[in-house]
Amino acid sequence: MQASRRRFLKTSAAATAASFAATPLLAAPGKKYRTAIIGAGWWGMNILRDAMAHGQCKVVGICDVSEQTREVSAEEITDLNGDQPRKYNDFREMLGKEKPEIVIIATPDHWHALPAIAAIEAGAHVFLEKPTAHTVEESRAILNAARSAKRVVQVGLHRRIGPHHVEAMKFLKSGKVGKVGQVRLFVTGGGGKEEPTPNSPAPVGLDWDLWCGPAPKRPFNRRLHPGGWRHFLDYANGTLGDWGVHWLDQITWWSDEKSPKRVFSSGGRPVRGAAVNDGEAMTSDTPDSQVAIYDYEDFTVTWEHRRFAMNATEHHRYGAYFYGTEGILHIGWRDGWTFYPAKKNGMKAHGDPRFDNERDGHNLPPLWADFMKAIADPKHTPAADIEPAHRSSVLPMLGMISYRLGRSLQWDGDKEQILKDQEANQLLRRDYRNPWISPKV
Amino acid sequence: MIRKLLPLLLAPLWLAAEDWPHFRGPQHDGISREKNWLTDWSETGPKRLWEAQVGIGFSSMAVAEGRLYTLGHNEGADTLYCLDAKTGRKQWSYSWLSNIGAKFYIGGPGSTPTVTDGRVYVAGKWGEVSCLVPHPKNAGEGQVLWARHLAKEDQVRVPTWGFNGSPLVLGDRLLLNAGSAGVALDLKTGKTLWKSADGEAGYATPQPVMLGGQPHVIVSSGRAYSAVKVADGQEAWSLRWFTRYGVNAADAIVDGDQVFVGSGYRKGCGLYKIGAELTEVWKNKNLSTQMNAAVKIGDHLYGFDGDSGGPGKLRCVSWKTGEVVWEHATGFGALTAADDRLIVLTGTGALMTAPATPKGFKPSGRTRVLDKDCWTAPVLAKGLLYCRNSKGHLVCLDLRRGQ
Numbered sequence: 001m002q003a004s005r006r007r008f009l010k011t012s013a014a015a016t017a018a019s020f021a022a023t024p025l026l027a028a029p030g031k032k033y034r035t036a037i038i039g040a041g042w043w044g045m046n047i048l049r050d051a052m053a054h055g056q057c058k059v060v061g062i063c064d065v066s067e068q069t070r071e072v073s074a075e076e077i078t079d080l081n082g083d084q085p086r087k088y089n090d091f092r093e094m095l096g097k098e099k100p101e102i103v104i105i106a107t108p109d110h111w112h113a114l115p116a117i118a119a120i121e122a123g124a125h126v127f128l129e130k131p132t133a134h135t136v137e138e139s140r141a142i143l144n145a146a147r148s149a150k151r152v153v154q155v156g157l158h159r160r161i162g163p164h165h166v167e168a169m170k171f172l173k174s175g176k177v178g179k180v181g182q183v184r185l186f187v188t189g190g191g192g193k194e195e196p197t198p199n200s201p202a203p204v205g206l207d208w209d210l211w212c213g214p215a216p217k218r219p220f221n222r223r224l225h226p227g228g229w230r231h232f233l234d235y236a237n238g239t240l241g242d243w244g245v246h247w248l249d250q251i252t253w254w255s256d257e258k259s260p261k262r263v264f265s266s267g268g269r270p271v272r273g274a275a276v277n278d279g280e281a282m283t284s285d286t287p288d289s290q291v292a293i294y295d296y297e298d299f300t301v302t303w304e305h306r307r308f309a310m311n312a313t314e315h316h317r318y319g320a321y322f323y324g325t326e327g328i329l330h331i332g333w334r335d336g337w338t339f340y341p342a343k344k345n346g347m348k349a350h351g352d353p354r355f356d357n358e359r360d361g362h363n364l365p366p367l368w369a370d371f372m373k374a375i376a377d378p379k380h381t382p383a384a385d386i387e388p389a390h391r392s393s394v395l396p397m398l399g400m401i402s403y404r405l406g407r408s409l410q411w412d413g414d415k416e417q418i419l420k421d422q423e424a425n426q427l428l429r430r431d432y433r434n435p436w437i438s439p440k441v
Numbered sequence: 442m443i444r445k446l447l448p449l450l451l452a453p454l455w456l457a458a459e460d461w462p463h464f465r466g467p468q469h470d471g472i473s474r475e476k477n478w479l480t481d482w483s484e485t486g487p488k489r490l491w492e493a494q495v496g497i498g499f500s501s502m503a504v505a506e507g508r509l510y511t512l513g514h515n516e517g518a519d520t521l522y523c524l525d526a527k528t529g530r531k532q533w534s535y536s537w538l539s540n541i542g543a544k545f546y547i548g549g550p551g552s553t554p555t556v557t558d559g560r561v562y563v564a565g566k567w568g569e570v571s572c573l574v575p576h577p578k579n580a581g582e583g584q585v586l587w588a589r590h591l592a593k594e595d596q597v598r599v600p601t602w603g604f605n606g607s608p609l610v611l612g613d614r615l616l617l618n619a620g621s622a623g624v625a626l627d628l629k630t631g632k633t634l635w636k637s638a639d640g641e642a643g644y645a646t647p648q649p650v651m652l653g654g655q656p657h658v659i660v661s662s663g664r665a666y667s668a669v670k671v672a673d674g675q676e677a678w679s680l681r682w683f684t685r686y687g688v689n690a691a692d693a694i695v696d697g698d699q700v701f702v703g704s705g706y707r708k709g710c711g712l713y714k715i716g717a718e719l720t721e722v723w724k725n726k727n728l729s730t731q732m733n734a735a736v737k738i739g740d741h742l743y744g745f746d747g748d749s750g751g752p753g754k755l756r757c758v759s760w761k762t763g764e765v766v767w768e769h770a771t772g773f774g775a776l777t778a779a780d781d782r783l784i785v786l787t788g789t790g791a792l793m794t795a796p797a798t799p800k801g802f803k804p805s806g807r808t809r810v811l812d813k814d815c816w817t818a819p820v821l822a823k824g825l826l827y828c829r830n831s832k833g834h835l836v837c838l839d840l841r842r843g844q
Contacts, residue, residue: 041685042685068663068664068683068685068686068687069685071664071683072683072684072685072706072708073685075683076707079709079726195517195540195541197540197542197544198540200598200599201598203598203600203601203641203663203687204598204639204640204641204663205664222544222601223544226601226686227544227545228544358752359750359751359752
């Protein structure tokens with residue numbers, strides 16, 4: 001009985017899938033997808049709210065290692081549309097019990113690979129926050145899992161679909177900037193010395209061991225959670241891995257070249273001060289200033305971030321300058337895009353940004369709609385598909401490896417190997433903390 | 442049966458009604474009883490009587506017997522400043538080593554000193570609690586009558602943004618928002634009389650309330666607003682109130698047998714009838730008071746809806762129904778009230794005064810007093826208005842008539 005019933009379910013599931021494939025555009029317009037979220041903090045809820053507003057989600061599960069976050073977010077979901085998601089501390093339990101069709105992942109970087117792969121293998125389509133992962137190997141494993149299970153994985157690189165980026169990219173590709181030989185990417189801000197923050201007991205209701213998960217287990221410190229983890233190399237890749245991936249992705253989006261040939265990065269903490277982690281207190285440990293050079297065949301890309309001094313000598317604080325024979329194209333954030341012609345009598349051009357969310361300055365709603373389109377129509381490649389998103393996410397990872405080793409890396413983008421440097425290749429992956437097992441490629 | 446803790450316990454303060462001896466003022470409601478102050482401001486605004494630098498932080502001002510008290514952080518230390526309220530001249534100060542606690546904000550102390558009978562009670566960010574007087578011999582210094590450290594001595598858990606509730610004096614004890622639902626110290630000695638169970642404190646100041654003829658305080662944690670008995674900490678009721686990041690920072694507002702609570706981060710607000718348990722009268726998202734509580738005047742609440750850094754709105758909300766009566770796009774800010782008027786300081790430093798009325802927001806005075814970030818409510822005492830920003834720029838404006 002059991003066996004035949006199972007076979008029946010399998011068959012009917014296959015039949016359903018087949019009928020979707022046959023009539024992709026008619027794929028259940030009113031269908032509500034069983035949706036779950038892993039990491040339901042500030043950004044995760046930004047995604048989920050827009051997903052709910054799109055109208056095809058039934059939120060069935062909410063997973064977070066903080067009870068506080070689970071409770072608050074679950075209540076908000078209920079307030080928004082009446083859905084009553086069940087609350088989970090452990091994503092494995094949630095995936096097993098809820099069988100979601102869509103999973104949103106908005107955990108810290110070190111917690112991307114295992115939940116993403118588990119969700120894909122459980123049959124879900126995944127909306128994965130950027131960067132794809134913490135290490136190159138993890139990122140590749142997610143990509144491989146997505147392809148072998150034929151699941152859609154959209155990465156939260158909303159700058160691929162934001163109207164002013166689309167407009168600027170069209171302008172760039174039209175040739176109006178001329179032959180581009182150099183690109184400069186940058187993020188600047190203010191800041192000063194960082195005082196160590198004393199370690200403290202983990203908050204009540206926070207599963208700190210699970211928060212650290214496969215990464216090294218540090219003592220709890222309020223600088224790490226909530227928020228703050230991006231500036232700890234155990235869990236993320238600093239500003240280059242945060243802002244950097246957005247701007248580096250504009251290169252991946254624009255260029256026909258899939259990967260740089262050579263990467264070098266340098267930087268440090270001249271202003272924040274030496275990193276502290278002495279068992280009593282800690283500071284962050286990512287660089288407060290960093291430059292990275294990405295040598296492509298046809299052009300050179302530089303990355304530059306500075307978390308002090310601001311940038312008053314220039315028009316812009318963030319973004320990408322594409323230097324072409326006809327002038328400079330700036331693609332920015334709240335300042336939209338602007339073309340500064342090389343010739344004195346040339347025509348300046350500009351486009352204002354149009355955000356779906358003014359406060360946080362993003363365009364998640366169209367990215368979500370595009371994700372849903374790709375789920376319904378297998379012929380539609382999602383705007384921030386896992387494959388290019390993987391290649392973009394690898395760039396900050398390589399930058400951080402060069403920064404750590406203090407030498408340049410020869411990168412073979414096809415094999416995803418650093419040439420003639422075994423020590424550097426070791427840093428494309430890392431061993432997980434027991435009992436977690438790193439995904440195999 | 443249930444009424445606000447008024448004349449009996451607070452009798453000494455009522456006699457000096459023009460003083461503002463602790464957070465939210467003599468009646469713990471953000472409302473001063475001063476009348477006849479200057480409400481028509483010229484273009485240049487009221488006269489600036491004096492300015493001072495009091496260090497980084499969000500501590501508001503306590504004013505008693507001609508002295509102003511506030512806290513601020515400078516280079517690794519927090520300081521209690523005592524200034525002459527009329528001239529701004531420094532009287533004395535007392536400093537202790539402290540982490541600034543910057544995290545998604547500039548940091549610095551957030552509690553306000555409480556002054557009673559010439560003694561100043563200070564709750565530090567990391568669990569330091571002390572009782573001070575001016576030093577009898579060393580001019581310019583403070584003398585510590587007693588000092589405690591709740592985190593080190595009583596193992597009270599420090600919440601994410603440190604302790605920010607102000608100390609409350611009730612009878613012979615000092616009530617603090619620490620642990621899951623408060624801690625009580627002996628006012629004279631600082632000795633711990635009781636402490637609540639382990640938990641993350643919220644950031645509001647204990648709010649006095651009489652329940653069943655017994656003094657209680659309403660204390661916020663990261664997950665609830667609870668009423669506990671002043672005598673022994675026993676819980677009378679607890680309202681489950683989970684807010685993102687545990688930021689239950691706005692004081693509860695009690696009127697008769699009803700209590701209002703509101704929190705930011707889209708949490709919203711609610712009005713509850715107090716009984717053996719709380720029963721919901723209404724709950725909505727109309728007044729998400731992130732840090733400073735609203736003020737209740739007549740049948741309406743006036744306060745800021747929304748979070749710092751976002752598109753905050755000054756709103757008038759009906760106490761009875763929770764409906765928004767009017768709103769004004771001021772951005773985030775803080776306010777106080779006196780003589781049925783609002784005194785509003787926006788996050789970017791614009792100061793306004795307008796009648797507190799459900800008919801609308803019509804400022805009769807408007808002036809720019811400070812730069813951002815102003816998250817601290819202005820304080821009116823003896824015709825002088827005190828405003829500060831996060832960097833510790835403190836301004837005293839003269840609102841006395843005929844000056």
